[in-house]
Amino acid sequence: MHTDLVAALDIGGTKIAGALVDGHGRILLRAQRPTPAQEHGDIVIRAVEAVLGELTASPLWSRVTAVGIGSAGPVDASAGTVSPVNVPGWRDFPLVERVRAVTDGLPVELIGDGVAITAAEHWQGAARGHDNALCMVxxxxxxGGLVLGxxxxxGPTGNSGHIGHISVDLDGDLCPCxxxxxxxxxxxxxxxxxRAIEGGWQPGPEGDASAAAVAAAARAGDPVATASFERAAQALAAGIAATATLVEIDIAVIGGGVGKAGEVLFAPLRAALRDYATLSFVQRLTVTPAQMGTDAGLVGAASAALSRRPTNTVVVG
Structure with a gap:
């Protein structure tokens, strides 16, 4: 039985999480720091180094053979750099080089966070057993990210499957991208x-104007809240159908906070998908909620590190 471990980092705008992970995807040790997202880039990397410091101090570290990083993007795996939209201090930041420097030169695999979550869902979650899948956050x-064959x-830079920036409305609102x-x-x-607020939806007495509050209102029958979710479902369906038509995926997995809305999202999404995924080879496409939860980024980063190491095997089971 292989006893090698990998270190995994999940880097987002809110937190920097790290873990030591075995070949079955089990997390043996965790470390975490808040992301000082609005600070200078050197302060952000110090938080990453603090997480890695906790991991390297463990007696388990001697078994670590590689490091996997899933980072908010855009990332450029070919250059080893990251430029997360929500961490302005990092622009073309040489993250791979800096991580390698504090891990004694171990091999480092960098992928985008959507790709990391895809890796986790394919290895152990809702896309398990599917050879062609799209996973979305x-x-x-x-x-998002893709599993093909x-x-x-x-993809070459680690961003393939970034479905959020497919245009589904030619004359639609300008996107920050x-x-x-x-x-x-x-x-x-x-x-x-x-969109719900612009349509006249009123947040409750606590003033909660989140998508979760809109979802609760939609479940209670509020027509404006329901319409906003239906519009979101239509956009998702168009993007998923376009992806399926291009590369013949047979499952789309949806995670993230909005993915937790349940049938308020999934019922109109499945209906809209029937309107967009019309060709014979995409009609069997299924859409399902993600299963991996908050550890998906870490497990996916670990999976990327394991699968790129020729001496290691990712154990399914």
């Missing part, structure tokens, strides 16, 4: 809430 933003498909009518501009949590 629908929360503050909309990200049974393998994670991160510079394009128009992107899936993210319609289906992300803040945009679901914005």
């Amino acid at each position: 629908v929360s503050t933003g909309v990200g 049974g393998k994670l498909h991160p 510079g394009s128009r009518g992107c899936v993210e501009r319609i289906a992300s949590g803040p945009n679901i809430a914005r």
